[in-house]
Every structure is written in C-alpha cells, then in structure tokens.
Amino acid sequence: MTDRRTNYYNAVCLVAALALLAMFSFGQVSFNDFFWHLSLGKWMFATNSFLTHDIFSLAFSGKLWLNNTWVFDGLTYLIFSQWSYVGLGLFRFIIFLSSYWILLKVMLIKKEKSGFLFALSILLFTVPVIRNFLRPEITAPLFIALFLYALYSYKYRASKLVFLLPILEILWTNTHGSFQIGVALISIFFGAELIRSLVRYRSNVFSIFKHNPRILVLLCIGLAAAAATLMNPIGVEIHRFAVDMLADKETLANVQEWAPVPWQLFLTLPINDTLPFILIGWMSLLTLIYKARTLWKMTGTTLRFIENFFFEDVLLFLLLLVSAMQYVRGTHIFTIIAAVIFVKNVSYWPRMYRALSVSVLGSTIVFALCFGFTVYAQHSGLKLNTGPSQFQIAKESIDFVLDNKLSGNYLNEYADGSELIWLLYPHYKVFIDGRSANVYDGRFYWYYRNASNEKIFDILAKQYNLNFAIANNGWNIADTLIKKNWKLVFFDNRESIYVKSSDENKKIIEQHEYTLLSPRTHPDAYVQYCSDPEKKKVLTAEINRNLAELALPLHSMQIIAKLALECDGSREQLGLAERILTSATALQPGRSDFLYNLGVVQLKLDKNKEALTSFKKALARGRTKEVMTGYAIALHNLGDYRGAQKAFDDTLRLQGTFVNEYYQIYGRTLYQLDENARAIDMFRRYLDLAPPEKITAQDYLDLSNAFHDYGMLDQAEEFKHKAEEMDQKKNAS
Numbered sequence: 001m002t003d004r005r006t007n008y009y010n011a012v013c014l015v016a017a018l019a020l021l022a023m024f025s026f027g028q029v030s031f032n033d034f035f036w037h038l039s040l041g042k043w044m045f046a047t048n049s050f051l052t053h054d055i056f057s058l059a060f061s062g063k064l065w066l067n068n069t070w071v072f073d074g075l076t077y078l079i080f081s082q083w084s085y086v087g088l089g090l091f092r093f094i095i096f097l098s099s100y101w102i103l104l105k106v107m108l109i110k111k112e113k114s115g116f117l118f119a120l121s122i123l124l125f126t127v128p129v130i131r132n133f134l135r136p137e138i139t140a141p142l143f144i145a146l147f148l149y150a151l152y153s154y155k156y157r158a159s160k161l162v163f164l165l166p167i168l169e170i171l172w173t174n175t176h177g178s179f180q181i182g183v184a185l186i187s188i189f190f191g192a193e194l195i196r197s198l199v200r201y202r203s204n205v206f207s208i209f210k211h212n213p214r215i216l217v218l219l220c221i222g223l224a225a226a227a228a229t230l231m232n233p234i235g236v237e238i239h240r241f242a243v244d245m246l247a248d249k250e251t252l253a254n255v256q257e258w259a260p261v262p263w264q265l266f267l268t269l270p271i272n273d274t275l276p277f278i279l280i281g282w283m284s285l286l287t288l289i290y291k292a293r294t295l296w297k298m299t300g301t302t303l304r305f306i307e308n309f310f311f312e313d314v315l316l317f318l319l320l321l322v323s324a325m326q327y328v329r330g331t332h333i334f335t336i337i338a339a340v341i342f343v344k345n346v347s348y349w350p351r352m353y354r355a356l357s358v359s360v361l362g363s364t365i366v367f368a369l370c371f372g373f374t375v376y377a378q379h380s381g382l383k384l385n386t387g388p389s390q391f392q393i394a395k396e397s398i399d400f401v402l403d404n405k406l407s408g409n410y411l412n413e414y415a416d417g418s419e420l421i422w423l424l425y426p427h428y429k430v431f432i433d434g435r436s437a438n439v440y441d442g443r444f445y446w447y448y449r450n451a452s453n454e455k456i457f458d459i460l461a462k463q464y465n466l467n468f469a470i471a472n473n474g475w476n477i478a479d480t481l482i483k484k485n486w487k488l489v490f491f492d493n494r495e496s497i498y499v500k501s502s503d504e505n506k507k508i509i510e511q512h513e514y515t516l517l518s519p520r521t522h523p524d525a526y527v528q529y530c531s532d533p534e535k536k537k538v539l540t541a542e543i544n545r546n547l548a549e550l551a552l553p554l555h556s557m558q559i560i561a562k563l564a565l566e567c568d569g570s571r572e573q574l575g576l577a578e579r580i581l582t583s584a585t586a587l588q589p590g591r592s593d594f595l596y597n598l599g600v601v602q603l604k605l606d607k608n609k610e611a612l613t614s615f616k617k618a619l620a621r622g623r624t625k626e627v628m629t630g631y632a633i634a635l636h637n638l639g640d641y642r643g644a645q646k647a648f649d650d651t652l653r654l655q656g657t658f659v660n661e662y663y664q665i666y667g668r669t670l671y672q673l674d675e676n677a678r679a680i681d682m683f684r685r686y687l688d689l690a691p692p693e694k695i696t697a698q699d700y701l702d703l704s705n706a707f708h709d710y711g712m713l714d715q716a717e718e719f720k721h722k723a724e725e726m727d728q729k730k731n732a733s
Contacts, residue, residue, distance in 0.1 A: 010117050013367050017124050020371065021100070024127060024378055025093035026086075029134045032415055033434040035422035037135060040067050041077025050233040056421045058409050058429040058464055060439050066234045066241050071175040072136040088134060095138055096130070102145035103336065107343040109152050115353075117363040119343045125370040126280065126339050128273040128377035129332040131257075136176040137329065141336050143172045147182055148340065151189045154214070155312070165221055169228035177242060178333075183225050184319060190218035192311035199307045248437035251445040255436050257329040273377045277335045281321070284342040288314060291348035313341050396492040396550055397470060398423045404508055406499065408467025411460070413475045414448065416495070420470065431464070452480045467505070469498040473519040491519045491546075493554050517542040519555050523562040530567035554591075557584045561597040569604065577601045585614075592621040599630045608637040625656040633665045641672045660689050668702060676710035697726040 040051060044067075054065040067073065079087040100123050107119040130138070146168055153159035165186060173179040193215045197208040209216045232238050245252075252258035266278055291310065299305045316337055324334035347353045354362075401410075401424070410428060412420055417433025424430070432440060432448050440448070450456045457480050460466060469486065471478050473496055481498045482488075487505075489512035490497040496519055499505040516529070516539045529535045539559075546556040557580045564577035581598040588594060599614035615631035632647035648666045651658075667682030683703040687695060700723035708716035 009364060010120075013117055013120060013364070013371075016371060017120055018097070020124070020374060020378075021096055021127065022093055024130075024132075025096055026089035027132070027378070029092075029132045031134070031419065033418045034134045035418040036433055036435065037069060037073045038077055038080060039421050039425060040070065041073035041075075041080075044070060044074050045077065052233055054439050056425055056430055056433065057439050058431050059444055060441075061429060063439065064234075064237070065439055066232070066238055068173065068177055068179075068232060068238055068241070069136040069175060070233070071171065072139060076134075092134065092138065095142055099142040099145050099336075102142070102149050103340055106145065106148050106152055107340050109149075109156060110344075115343065115347075115363075117367055121363065121367040121370040122280070122339045122343055123336075124367070124374055125276050126332075126335045127374045129276050129335045131332065137178070139172075139175050140178040140181070140333055143168065143176075143178070144181060144185070144333065144337065147185045148337075151185060151312075154217075155189065158214075162217070162221060166224040166228045169225040170231045173229045173232050173238065177245075179229060180239075180242065181333075183222065183229065185316075186218060186222040186225055188315045188319065189312055190215065190222050192315070193218060195311060196307055196309075199303055245437045248442050248445075251437045251440070251442050252327075254445070254449060255434075258327050258436075261325050261328055261331060263325065271376075274331075275373070275377075276339075277324070277331045280335050280338045280342060284317060284338040284345075287342050287345045287349055288317060291345045294348050310345070313345060317341055395423070397490060397495040397497055400490040400497055401468070401470070402427065404512075406468045406497075406508075407504060409465050411451070411466050411469040411471070411477070413470075413472045413477070416470065416472055431466075452477050454480055454483060457484065461500070467500050467502075469496075471496045471498060478520055488514045488518060490549070491555075492550055493552070496520075514542055514546075517546060517556070517559075523555075523558040526559050526563060527566045530563065536567075552584065552587050554584060554588065554594075557581060558593070558597065561601060565597075565600060565604065571605065574601055574604050578605065578607075585617075589617075590621060592618040592624075592627065595621075596624075596627050596630060599627075599634070603630065603633060603637070606637075608634050612638065623654060625651055625654045625658055625662075628654060629659055629662045629665075632669075633661060636665050636669050641669050644669045645673060660686060660694075663689065664699070664702075667706070671702070671706050671709070674709070676706045679706040680710060680712075695726075697723040697730070700726065 036056065039056070043051065043055070050070060051067040052064065054060050054063045057063070076088065076091070079091050083090070104116075104119055104123060107123075108116060130141075147165060150159065150161040150165055154162040165182070169179065169182045172182050193212060194208070197212045197215055201208050201211055229238065230236055234241070253260075265274065266281065269275060269278060288310075295308060295310075296305055299308055320330065320334040320337050323330040398420070410431060412431045414432050414434065414436075417430045417435075420428075421430050421433055432445075436445065447456055447460060451460060457477075461484075469477065469481055471481065473491065473494060478496065478498070485501045486498040487501060487509045488496055489499055489508055491514070499508060501509065516526075516535060526539060529539050543556045543559060546553045550556075560580055561577045564573040567573070578598065578601045581594055581601060584594045585591065585598055595614050595618035599611045599618065602608070602611035602614060612631065612634040615627055615634055618627045619631060628647060628651040632644045632651065635641075635644035635647055644665075648662070648669060651662065663682045663686035667679045667686060670676070670679035670682060680703065683699070683706060687699060687703070690699070700719045704716045704719035704723060707713070707719065
C-alpha cells in the first residue's frame with residue numbers, strides 16, 4: 001500500500017481518536033472531591049494567599065495542611081468562574097490531548113512515522129482506565145509524558161529539553177502529589193547510564209564522567225529537580241506531608257482508590273475498564289522478556305548484555321507496577337506507561353511487530369478493536385457534562401439548612417464532604433470529607449467508620465457539639481439517629497436532614513418533622529396504611545408537603561403510584577398517579593421503574609396504547625420479567641395475540657419472579673389462539689397463586705371455557721358452577 005494511502009488511513013483514525021477523546025473530555029465526570037478543590041481555588045483568590053492550615057474541617061481546623069494542588073485549584077476555579085463546565089471540559093481535553101500526543105512521540109521517538117497507527121491504537125486502548133475525575137491527578141500523565149520525552153530525547157538525540165525538567169518539577173510539585181515520580185524518573189535514567197558506564201569503563205571507574213558526560217548532566221538535573229520540590233508554600237514539610245499520608249494504611253485501605261490491587265486480578269480478563277490494565281501489563285512484560293532474550297543472543301556475554309541492557313524501561317515498568325499494586329489510583333499511570341514500553345520495544349518481537357505494527361491491515365484491525373472497546377467501556381460517560389444534576393448534589397437539603405439557620409455542627413458522610421464544603425463553607429465546617437488521611441488522622445477516621453455504633457455516636461455528638469446530620473439516603477447512620485430520637489425534618493433525592501431532639505430544635509421539629517414518610521422506606525411498605533384512615537391521612541399530608549418542597553420528589557411520586565394501584569384504585573387517584581409519573585419520566589427518562597409504574601397505571605386506566613409505549617421505553621433500558629409482562633399484557637389488550645404470546649414466551653427466559661397477572665393474561669392469550677391445553681395450565685397457576693379475595697367469577701369462567709374448548713366438559717361444567725356461585729354470592733351481598 002502506498003505511503004499516501006497509509007497517511008490517509010492514519011489521518012482518518014487520528015480524527016476518530018480525537019473525536020472520542022473529546023467526547024470523553026466533555027462527558028460526564030465524577031464530582032467526588034472536585035468541589036473542595038474548587039473551594040480552595042475560590043479561597044485563594046479571595047484572600048490572595050496560600051493555604052498552609054486547614055480551614056474547612058470541624059475537628060482539625062488550624063492543623064498544618066498543605067494545599068499542594070494550588071496551581072490546579074486556582075486554574076480550575078478561574079476556568080469555572082468564567083466558562084462553567086464547558087470550560088472545564090475544554091481544560092480536560094487539552095490536558096488529555098497533550099498527554100497522549102507527547103506519549104505518542106515517546107513511543108515513536110526512534111521510529112519516526114513507522115507504527116503510528118499501532119501506537120495510536122494502544123494509547124486509545126488506555127482511555128477507559130482514566131477515571132472520569134476532574135481532579136489534579138489528571139495532570140500526572142502529562143507531567144510523566146513530558147519528563148519521559150525529555151529524558152528519552154536526551155538519551156537518543158542529546159536534546160537540551162532535559163534542562164527544563166527542574167522548572168517542570170516546580171510546577172508539578174504545586175499541582176499534584178505525584179511530583180516525587182519526577183525525581184524518580186530522572187534517577188532511573190541516571191542509574192541506567194551509571195551502570196552501563198561502570199561496566200564499560202570498569203578498569204578506570206574514575207573516568208566515567210569523562211567518557212560519558214550524560215551521567216554528570218543527569219546527576220545535576222536530578223539534584224536540581226530534588227531541590228525544586230522545595231519550591232512550595234511549606235518547603236521541606238511537603239515530603240513529610242506525603243509520607244504521613246501514605247503511612248496511614250488503615251484509613252487509606254478503606255478508601256477504594258487507595259486500596260491495594262490483588263495480584264489475582266492479572267489472572268483474569270474482565271470485559272470492563274480494568275481490561276487495559278491487565279492486558280497491556282502482560283503485553284509489556286512479555287515484550288521486555290522477549291527483548292532481553294533477543295539481546296542475550298546478540299551479545300553473548302554477561303558484561304556486554306549488561307552494557308546494552310534497557311534498564312530504563314525495566315525500572316519504569318517495575319516502579320509503576322509496584323505503585324499500582326499498592327494503590328488502585330496508580331493503575332491508570334501504570335497502564336499508560338506500560339503501553340509506551342510495549343510499543344517502544346515490540347519491534348524486538350518480529351512476528352508480532354510485523355503483524356500488528358508494520359502491516360496496515362493489522363494496525364487497522366487493532367485500531368478498530370481498541371476504538372470499539374473504548375466506546376463500549378466509556379459509553380455511559382460520553383454524554384455532555386453540564387454540571388451535577390439535582391440528583392448528584394444535595395442542593396435542596398442545603399437550602400433547607402441555610403434557610404432555617406440550623407445551629408451547631410453537623411454530621412455527614414465521607415463521600416458527600418466535598419460538595420458540602422462548596423455549599424456550606426464558611427457558614428458551617430464539614431465533619432469529614434475526601435481528603436481523608438491528608439487531614440483526618442487514623443483515630444478520627446476510625447471513629448467516623450464506627451459512627452453508627454450508638455456508644456461511638458454519643459462520643460462524637462458530645463465532643464463535636466453535633467446538632468444536626470446531613471445523611472445520605474443510603475447511609476446506615478439513619479438507623480442510629482432514629483434510635484437516638486433525632487427527627488427527620490427534610491429530605492430530597494439524595495440527602496436527609498435529621499435534627500437532635502432538644503428545646504433548641506423544638507420549633508423546627510414541630511413545623512417540619514416527618515413521622516411516616518421516609519426516603520429509606522420502600523414504597524411497598526406504605527400499602528399497609530390503605531386500611532388505616534388516620535395514618536393514611538397523615539401520610540397523604542406528608543407526601544403533599546414533600547411534593548411542595550422539592551422540584552422533583554421522586555420517592556413521593558413512587559409512593560403515590562403504589563397507593564393508587566394498591567389502595568382504592570379510583571380513576572381519580574390513577575389519573576393523578578399518571579400525571580405525576582409522566583412528569584417524573586420526562587425529567588428522569590432513564591428511570592425504568594418509573595416507566596414501568598406509568599405503564600401499569602395506564603393499563604388500569606385502559607390506556608393500552610400509551611401503556612405499550614411506556615413499557616417499550618422501559619425495555620430499552622433493560623429487560624425484566626415485570627416490564628416484559630406489562631408489555632405482553634398491553635399487546636393482549638390491543639388484540640395482538642401473536643405478539644403477546646411471543647412476549648410472554650420471551651419472559652420465560654428471564655430471571656426473577658412473575659407477577660401473578662402474567663399467568664392470567666398469558667392464559668387468556670393462549671385461549672384466543674386455541675392453545676387450550678397451555679391456557680388451562682396458566683389459568684390453574686393463576687388460581688393457585690391468587691389470594692382468595694382477588695379471585696373473581698371471570699377467573700373461573702376463563703378456566704371453564706378453556707376446558708370446554710379442549711373437550712373436557714366435566715371440568716368445564718365444574719368451574720362454570722363455581723363462577724355462577726360466586727356471582728350469586730356477590731349479588732346477594
């Protein structure tokens with residue numbers, strides 16, 4: 001294939017890769033920890049000073065604490081204040097694009113254009129490992145890429161870019177805590193050159209600097225880079241700060257991204273975002289082994305083997321592998337650098353190199369596979385990020401706290417601390433946030449993890465003057481709060497506000513307490529109040545209040561639908577449920593449970609076409625027995641018996657429990673299709689499962705008709721009499 005056609009292929013694939021990287025950059029992000037970084041940037045510009053002591057924490061306010069990410073925080077806040085989340089998306093794209101472009105140049109530093117498409121494919125394969133954060137750690141690959149490009153360029157071309165590394169180290173030190181890797185990278189290249197020179201000039205060790213001046217240059221640059229790490233607001237303390245944080249093993253082990261990676265993971269090939277970490281790790285290791293084997297055959301002696309050995313690549317691989325196995329958050333850096341090592345050295349594996357890199361067809365296939373996997377692994381994050389929705393941030397609960405000027409301090413969940421700092425500081429200080437071992441010592445973190453223990457809770461409440469709690473709706477601390485007689489006074493779709501029972505809070509409890517309604521109670525549990533008029537009245541009032549308080553009260557909407565279906569079932573109540581669920585599905589189109597409930601309500605209202613549409617939308621988000629049954633019932637009601645039969649049959653292959661109407665309507669469908677034997681079986685199953693009060697004369701008549709058409713006249717007569725008896729009893733009553 002001509003160079004022109006090869007360039008055309010490369011250009012098309014490059015555009016596709018850039019488009020995917022842009023979609024990822026502007027796509028949805030995890031806001032965990034993002035907001036306290038944003039708060040730090042805001043504080044820095046408001047005060048025109050560097051933060052050297054903690055200001056956000058309730059328990060550790062004033063503690064020596066370095067904001068060693070102040071460059072990132074300040075830049076992020078400036079971008080956010082001017083261009084909001086679109087600007088932050090562009091910021092991420094520039095960082096990712098710069099990182100990958102420089103890494104691509106490192107991969108091809110000796111190959112020029114040869115293997116471009118293959119290198120691009122392997123880099124694209126690493127994208128799923130980059131977590132969807134908007135945090136300083138996204139800059140680490142960029143700094144590593146810059147260091148590697150400068151160091152490899154110096155090794156192969158004597159490039160003077162290496163003299164910029166101390167300046168880059170200053171910037172890295174004040175941007176992200178991974179800055180020590182920079183010194184380690186220089187040390188690796190210095191050590192590799194030193195070992196080779198010691199072997200090559202072993203007869204006169206003192207002449208190594210004369211024969212290999214690169215050793216002296218790398219030594220000086222390494223020392224300068226080490227000194228550059230002291231160029232920060234607290235100087236040498238930054239190193240103790242990093243050591244102390246990593247020394248708190250117990251705290252870090254309970255934070256997912258700081259947990260160790262089990263080595264058994266390398267024995268699996270999961271089709272998820274960990275696959276690149278495993279696959280590229282193995283490929284780079286095997287490539288290094290194959291290269292060492294080839295080098296041994298070429299050199300023949302131990303000394304010549306050592307003299308020509310590729311220490312830089314091996315030490316890079318081992319350094320970052322050890323880091324990744326210790327901490328989950330190191331896996332993305334390892335994967336990216338392992339990809340660089342693999343592509344740089346794959347030419348020493350001739351068969352693989354020719355098949356995957358030199359061959360345009362092979363490279364194109366590899367690109368298509370990598371592109372397809374990346375889209376698959378990242379599909380949920382490829383929607384435009386317009387900021388956190390009301391379901392991602394506790395805005396309404398926070399407004400309640402501020403509007404009612406709750407006194408004292410509050411208890412909160414670890415993962416929510418970042419946004420609470422952004423929303424509540426300086427009015428309130430956070431109990432705990434994602435800075436974990438950066439701020440909170442092991443003892444305090446242990447107390448937090450055991451806060452649901454009633455004795456520990458009492459200690460914390462007294463020591464820190466806790467007067468209210470902002471409790472995530474899924475946090476089990478709510479059970480302890482209820483036992484301690486704290487009152488639920490507000491909740492939105494993510495958080496609940498509990499206040500301590502005290503004279504100070506008496507007024508707010510009287511005005512806002514929820515006695516029956518709770519976000520932790522499943523909608524099915526409220527059916528018990530259908531037969532209790534007094535409690536149903538209280539529940540209705542609390543639901544109405546919740547509807548008035550929230551922009552989209554999802555929990556109350558579910559309860560309304562459940563009560564309409566299970567209580568009186570009047571058309572008025574069903575109509576109300578339909579209107580509410582229609583609003584809910586418009587604002588939350590991804591909620592299949594809302595779509596299913598809407599479809600069921602529409603079936604009750606004899607709106608079968610609308611119900612069919614609702615069930616179809618629910619099926620697009622996942623097939624379950626319940627949704628498939630509703631879909632099949634709607635088809636039956638519309639007279640599409642063949643379509644209904646197929647849907648009922650497909651439901652048999654799904655896991656889960658059938659709703660009882662499945663057997664009833666399936667039987668009626670089969671009867672319409674003259675499959676009376678199967679219809680009889682389904683009608684019997686329905687009657688065996690149905691509570692006596694739910695069985696109607698029509699149910700017996702259905703079974704009688706099926707027996708009749710099947711030729712079993714005695715049984716037909718038996719169930720016909722049962723139907724007549726039930727009608728007589730109903731008329732008599």
